[in-house]
Amino acid sequence: MKLVTILVDGMADHKIPALGNKTPLEVALIPTIDHLAKHGEIGTVDTIPEGMSPGSDIANLSVMGYDPKRYHRGRSPLEAASMGVAMEETDVSFRCNLVTLTTEADYASRTILDHSAGDITTEEAAALVSEIKKKLDQEDLHFFPGFSYRHLILWNHGPEGYDLTPPHDILGQNIANHLPKGPSGKRLLSLMESSVAILENHPVNLERIKRGLRPANSIWIWGEGKKPSLDPIHEKYGVKGAVISAVDLIQGIGVLTGMEIIKVEGATGTIHTNFDGKCLAAIHALESGNDFVYVHLEAPDECGHQGDLDGKIRSIELIDEKIVKPIYQHLEKKGEPYRILILPDHRTPVALRTHTADPVPYVLYDSQQTINNDTHAFTEDAGSLGSHFPSGVALADHFFSPRT
Template identity: 35%
Template structure:
């Protein structure tokens, strides 16, 4: 039976969708993309509302939808993905957070909410394993100033507010319960005590003394946000019957992959930034195709360029993805699908509800007339307009992992 079934590569260019900007074109329209265009010409094209029309997706909820998991049902909160992406172990009921090392002065006023964008494993280790009441806290420094934090104990809740207020100059925020309940009150109390202790321990830590002596900002407090509550969900394999692998640089996407039961492939030089090594990602994806039926390849930098309002940068990143990634992936026997998790128009520097282009190429696909991969051309393609939740079922059917309804 398995010999009748195909494999697929799903390439997600984060925040790829855009609006007409320079010369009336989107960065994707303006970019040189001969390989993506070849996929469009041989494939079936369309637009996709990743969550639903006009709803602005976060990258986390968007990726759940892209893999066929209704985010309104399955979203555990961002912190869970950060912790899983940082390779931390999670148990049912654990509460996970994203966290930043930050710099505060003696009166708890925030000088830099990213501590000069520099973290430290030693500082993270100084906080790892703390116990407050019956709760044990684990912590890992992921990239730069970012950390993931896991709290394990009885009766905890994700329904608590962020400590990180995203503003500098103000004083450190307090974590508050978002619902009247003992679990919420307890979690907020533990978070506030943890933040207080983080200052107590970090402020006098030798690593920070050295940083001060060098004229650098000390990373003397930890600010938490994005509480999530871990619970197991049925894996992609359980739901669709195929094994999946994840080729991503940024921890959020690794976390989503792990949450859905994918195997994480470690790629040298995959940074989740503009300097990421796309050739290595292509190699890793092609190698993974020998073992896995679905290979998810994620590129982050297109979204970052959108947030920076950098039209030229986004256009050049798209051209790099075309040349260094799509050129290598497009001619295997596997299906290839290229899309985005949402639009991040450079004109507004944030995610938007604009639908994203999607293309699928491979055996048996009903080829349409579209010859270019972009937001406008895709609108006249044979896939018409689908939702994110439809993507994997459509691919799975093409691959032969179909689910029949009725007899």
């Protein structure tokens, strides 16, 4: 049996007055997903354990079948694994975003405008992080370049226990009450403040400003973590798996669970990603001996953070057209048993521009089952009328269980 999870990051939302009190999922044209919902199992799932933050790290671990309360040791170590950055047990890592802040002279008086510095390209970011590394690397603390706005700091033998805020949680807000706190919070804050002088007049940023784009005029430190350990997925579920994602976090989970990491040229994690390339990569992964492929699509989440309603709707439609439809058609044509699971990891409401821990809808289509639901669409409301799983782990166990 072939197994495919299509994780549509942040797809679920709340009802929006401008859409006639509907959600983006309710107005998006998604005929293939709707067909699977009509003939598959639909319901809701709590991907975020009670008391934990609704982050993509926690939610994706849960959906992959790894209890975050047992396995989660922070977001940045998962990204470090993807980047090939070795961590010792005593190391502490941090996510380092390139962000856009307002430009008041007093750093604490600034407001965060963009958690992604206008979706800065990886090439532009590499030049900026290279300069930051030259100026701010220290004997026990090192910067590592990542993808787009997402980068890493590794602190050898670093202290733990910080109060750090994800930048996408405070878009449009003053940063004064969200600056690093903890055992060496002043040191982290000093790095953030020092980055401004390095970045604000860098040629990359001056060129971005000329082009009407937002500059990456500061770093933002968050996502503290320690070295994790995850059970291999072939031991847990008896499958050989592959991960397709433009996001280091998801790739890192794949690395740590022993899955093949498939990188696709032109995959950006935005609405401008190479959808066709991701789809072809997923089909090839299934054809080349993998039982399971985890396809992660970031675009709806990024649109949600940007408050881009039209972009969120369009990204959901593109995923239906360019990912779900061809994968479904390929599996149908092959004629062997298969299951497709489609769901978001969390909601990213456009009105809030950040994640919430609300239950999310899922559809699980099994080629060996004949179902005719009353619903004709995959929506948050339709999901609420179906089955409910109290955790992503419970849903994953259900998804992987009927091995034939």
